[in-house]
Amino acid sequence: xxxxxxxxxxxxxxxxxxxxxxxxxxxxxxxxxxxxxxxxxxxxxxxxxxxxxxxxxxxxxxxxxxxxxxxxxxxxxxxxxxxxxxxxxxxxxxxxxxxxxxxxxxxxxxxxxxxxxxxxxxxxxxxxxxxxxxxxxxxxxxxxxxxxxxxxxxxxxxxxxxxxxxxxxxxxxxxxxxxxxxxxxxxxxxxxxxxxxxxxxxxxxxxxxxxxxxxxxxxxxxxxxxxxxxxxxxxxxxxxxxxxxxxxxxxxxxxxxxxxxxxxxxxxxxxxxxxxxxxxxxxxxxxxxxxxxxxxxxxxxxxxxxxxxxxxxxxxxxxxxxxxxxxxxxxxxxxxxxxxxxxxxxxxxxxxxxxxxxxxxxxxxxxxxxxxxxxxxxxxxxxxxxxxxxxxxxxxxxxxxxxxxxxxxxxxxxxxxxxxxxxxxxxxxxxxxxxxxxxxxxxxxxxxxxxxxxxxxxxxxxxxxxxxxxxxxxxxxxxxxxxxxxxxxxxxxxxxxxxxxxxxxxxxxxxxxxxxxxxxxxxxxxxxxxxxxxxxxxxxxxxxxxxxxxxxxxxxxxxxxxxxxxxxxxxxxxxxxxxxxxxxxxxxxxxxxxxxxxxxxxxxxxxxxxxxxxxxxxx
Amino acid sequence: xxxxxxxxxxxxxxxxxxxxxxxxxxxxxxxxxxxxxxxxxxxxxxxxxxxxxxxxxxxxxxxxxxxxxxxxxxxxxxxxxxxxxxxxxxxxxxxxxxxxxxxxxxxxxxxxxxxxxxxxxxxxxxxxxxxxxxxxxxxxxxxxxxxxxxxxxxxxxxxxxxxxxxxxxxxxxxxxxxxxxxxxxxxxxxxxxxxxxxxxxxxxxxxxxxxxxxxxxxxxxxxxxxx
Numbered sequence: 072x073x074x075x076x077x078x079x080x081x082x083x084x085x086x087x088x089x090x091x092x093x094x095x096x097x098x099x100x101x102x103x104x105x106x107x108x109x110x111x112x113x114x115x116x117x118x119x120x121x122x123x124x125x126x127x128x129x130x131x132x133x134x135x136x137x138x139x140x141x142x143x144x145x146x147x148x149x150x151x152x153x154x155x156x157x158x159x160x161x162x163x164x165x166x167x168x169x170x171x172x173x174x175x176x177x178x179x180x181x182x183x184x185x186x187x188x189x190x191x192x193x194x195x196x197x198x199x200x201x202x203x204x205x206x207x208x209x210x211x212x213x214x215x216x217x218x219x220x221x222x223x224x225x226x227x228x229x230x231x232x233x234x235x236x237x238x239x240x241x242x243x244x245x246x247x248x249x250x251x252x253x254x255x256x257x258x259x260x261x262x263x264x265x266x267x268x269x270x271x272x273x274x275x276x277x278x279x280x281x282x283x284x285x286x287x288x289x290x291x292x293x294x295x296x297x298x299x300x301x302x303x304x305x306x307x308x309x310x311x312x313x314x315x316x317x318x319x320x321x322x323x324x325x326x327x328x329x330x331x332x333x334x335x336x337x338x339x340x341x342x343x344x345x346x347x348x349x350x351x352x353x354x355x356x357x358x359x360x361x362x363x364x365x366x367x368x369x370x371x372x373x374x375x376x377x378x379x380x381x382x383x384x385x386x387x388x389x390x391x392x393x394x395x396x397x398x399x400x401x402x403x404x405x406x407x408x409x410x411x412x413x414x415x416x417x418x419x420x421x422x423x424x425x426x427x428x429x430x431x432x433x434x435x436x437x438x439x440x441x442x443x444x445x446x447x448x449x450x451x452x453x454x455x456x457x458x459x460x461x462x463x464x465x466x467x468x469x470x471x472x473x474x475x476x477x478x479x480x481x482x483x484x485x486x487x488x489x490x491x492x493x494x495x496x497x498x499x500x501x502x503x504x505x506x507x508x509x510x511x512x513x514x515x516x517x518x519x520x521x522x523x524x525x526x527x528x529x530x531x532x533x534x535x536x537x538x539x540x541x542x543x544x545x546x547x548x549x550x551x552x553x554x555x556x557x558x559x560x561x562x563x564x565x566x567x568x569x570x571x572x573x574x575x576x577x578x579x580x581x582x583x584x585x586x587x588x589x590x591x592x593x594x595x596x597x598x599x600x601x602x603x604x605x606x607x608x609x610x611x612x613x614x615x616x617x618x619x620x621x622x623x624x625x626x627x628x629x630x631x632x633x634x635x636x637x638x639x640x641x642x643x644x645x646x647x648x649x650x651x652x653x654x655x656x657x658x659x660x661x662x663x664x665x666x667x668x669x670x671x672x673x674x675x676x677x678x679x680x681x682x683x684x685x686x687x688x689x690x
Numbered sequence: 691x692x693x694x695x696x697x698x699x700x701x702x703x704x705x706x707x708x709x710x711x712x713x714x715x716x717x718x719x720x721x722x723x724x725x726x727x728x729x730x731x732x733x734x735x736x737x738x739x740x741x742x743x744x745x746x747x748x749x750x751x752x753x754x755x756x757x758x759x760x761x762x763x764x765x766x767x768x769x770x771x772x773x774x775x776x777x778x779x780x781x782x783x784x785x786x787x788x789x790x791x792x793x794x795x796x797x798x799x800x801x802x803x804x805x806x807x808x809x810x811x812x813x814x815x816x817x818x819x820x821x822x823x824x825x826x827x828x829x830x831x832x833x834x835x836x837x838x839x840x841x842x843x844x845x846x847x848x849x850x851x852x853x854x855x856x857x858x859x860x861x862x863x864x865x866x867x868x869x870x871x872x873x874x875x876x877x878x879x880x881x882x883x884x885x886x887x888x889x890x891x892x893x894x895x896x897x898x899x900x901x902x903x904x905x906x907x908x909x910x911x912x913x914x915x916x917x
């Protein structure tokens with residue numbers, strides 16, 4: 072029973088609903104206010120969207136109240152804004168006040184209300200587009216052509232009192248282009264466009280916006296045809312600029328080419344090289360000893376009168392090698408004092424060539440336990456000359472390990488096996504000598520330089536002659552000793568005392584053998600502080616024979632019949648040679664000084680050491 | 691005493707130099723009693739400057755409000771509680787063009803100055819409170835700081851304009867007082883957010899008012915209603 076009632080009720084309701092739906096009559100749907108706008112801050116309009124109709128005529132009403140008021144008002148104007156709109160006139164519009172409005176839809180079936188909308192006119196301002204946009208091409212005679220556009224603000228906007236402020240924006244594009252070229256125009260109502268493509272048709276539009284609000288819609292497009300003769304005058308300027316810059320570049324290149332070097336040196340001044348007083352590196356490179364020495368201040372490289380004192384007056388050849396050897400040693404010891412220390416086999420301070428096997432004397436090594444590398448093989452290879460050998464041996468010993476401490480560029484130590492043994496005065500060549508001279512650069516150094524150089528040269532010349540080696544060595548040693556004594560300066564290194572203050576020892580030729588070898592005897596001068604003085608030979612000594620006299624007091628010595636050499640001696644006019652054979656050689660040797668041109672080194676037989684002569688021989 | 695004296699001397703020197711530098715920025719405005727043409731030019735510059743400032747301040751306020759609403763209160767109906775929440779509503783400010791044109795120049799200027807003065811304190815507290823937030827929104831804070839700074843400058847400019855246009859005006863220090871500080875510090879987040887919303891809402895509105903008023907006055911005084 073009850074179930075029948077219920078089902079009947081449901082059936083009836085559904086029937087009623089169907090009837091209603093078939094009729095289409097429903098209460099209206101909920102409307103919605105979707106937009107409110109004010110074009111001039113003096114009026115505003117709101118539009119709503121109605122809901123479903125419900126099939127019946129529906130009335131809409133908009134009601135509102137304002138901030139600070141409680142009274143409800145209805146929309147004053149439903150028409151001006153179009154359908155479903157509400158327009159608020161000037162008297163109904165207030166700035167800076169919130170409006171609360173609502174739309175009510177009513178039909179026979181019922182009514183519905185929209186949501187409340189809070190509206191402040193301040194923030195819904197959107198003007199109409201500008202009006203009367205005019206565009207034209209202007210081509211003044213003396214100026215570049217441009218596109219000139221002009222417009223006017225939309226109506227109903229009060230700009231004069233400042234109540235409303237408008238800002239504009241224009242855009243343009245060629246007809247076929249895809250993108251617009253937009254320009255902000257500010258508050259002005261005209262605009263100039265300069266860069267245009269000639270012969271094209273352009274579209275121009277403009278829009279505006281309040282100082283605080285929404286942009287208006289774009290105005291309708293205005294078309295403008297750009298004439299084909301729309302000249303762009305920029306190219307002329309660019310051509311002139313390019314020509315001017317080219318001219319300037321050419322001038323600069325020309326100036327640089329002419330004065331390039333001086334400019335470069337002005338900008339980058341050459342780095343000054345080290346300057347050694349009195350020393351010229353260029354001369355050193357060229358290897359011209361004379362110039363070099365002259366630059367160093369080695370005046371009068373052929374020793375002058377100063378040097379004369381250093382010369383050995385005479386040579387005594389002594390048969391007893393041991394004796395003179397011992398004396399040599401003794402001489403060396405007191406003079407050097409440090410000799411034992413220098414005997415160390417420190418043979419590697421740059422003596423490259425000195426270590427060459429050609430220089431090494433096997434014979435010297437054999438008898439000696441010490442590996443001496445300075446021996447002259449020629450000298451030692453004279454087994455038939457025991458004297459020489461003996462002579463050499465101790466010298467080898469003494470010489471051993473005496474490394475020349477200056478080898479700068481000098482591989483000429485080969486010529487100085489003897490000299491090298493003198494630890495004090497070890498120098499290889501002129502270069503070394505001059506280098507030594509460079510250090511202190513004192514006058515005595517110069518003096519010693521000359522002595523050393525002469526010794527060097529003499530040694531070089533005698534190199535081929537083993538017989539003269541001893542004598543040479545003697546003299547060299549004497550020179551060395553003398554230089555050692557005289558000049559404490561020399562190199563800053565203590566090891567290379569170019570000249571220790573030791574006076575030169577004179578050598579006496581003790582004896583001349585059959586083969587022409589000289590055995591030398593150091594001159595006995597314990598008390599001699601003046602080594603420069605030549606002394607007359609006291610004992611009968613053997614000298615080289617004078618074969619003849621040449622032009623101007625030039626003695627020609629003949630040591631060997633098979634070897635004819637010319638030894639040049641200059642005779643000093645002052646002294647009368649008592650014995651031509653005996654004293655002449657000595658004195659001439661002593662006095663043979665500053666006239667170098669006639670001196671020549673005698674090769675073979677007796678070798679006569681005359682530094683002055685030797686220097687000339689080297690020329 | 692020398693040891694202590696040297697830092698003092700340095701600071702004094704620094705102060706002196708900074709004062710000299712700052713003094714250069716203050717343009718001495720000539721007072722024109724007679725309203726000559728020369729005076730008008732200076733007034734024009736003052737008004738141009740004032741309009742620029744007011745325009746800038748409103749832009750900042752609008753952005754600040756938008757950011758705050760978007761981040762914290764959007765769609766939550768805070769606007770309903772913002773009705774009648776501004777402390778400057780007691781001032782007789784014109785609400786449309788006709789009313790604005792009816793008000794006289796002097797009162798108009800005084801009104802503007804009153805609004806500006808009334809916002810000194812709220813802006814100060816706004817900056818302080820936002821800075822003290824746990825997660826201080828940097829964008830909002832920076833704008834608040836800038837608005838406070840520029841408002842002070844605008845007030846100074848307005849006072850200069852007043853002194854030029856109406857030198858006889860007595861200094862009227864009456865302005866509406868803001869009392870919303872306790873609301874900003876409420877524990878309830880909803881209430882606190884509502885307080886901030888109202889404050890920013892009122893700031894946006896009043897800055898627009900000032901901007902509009904100044905543009906009106908500029909056209910009226912400088913251009914003689916012929917902008």
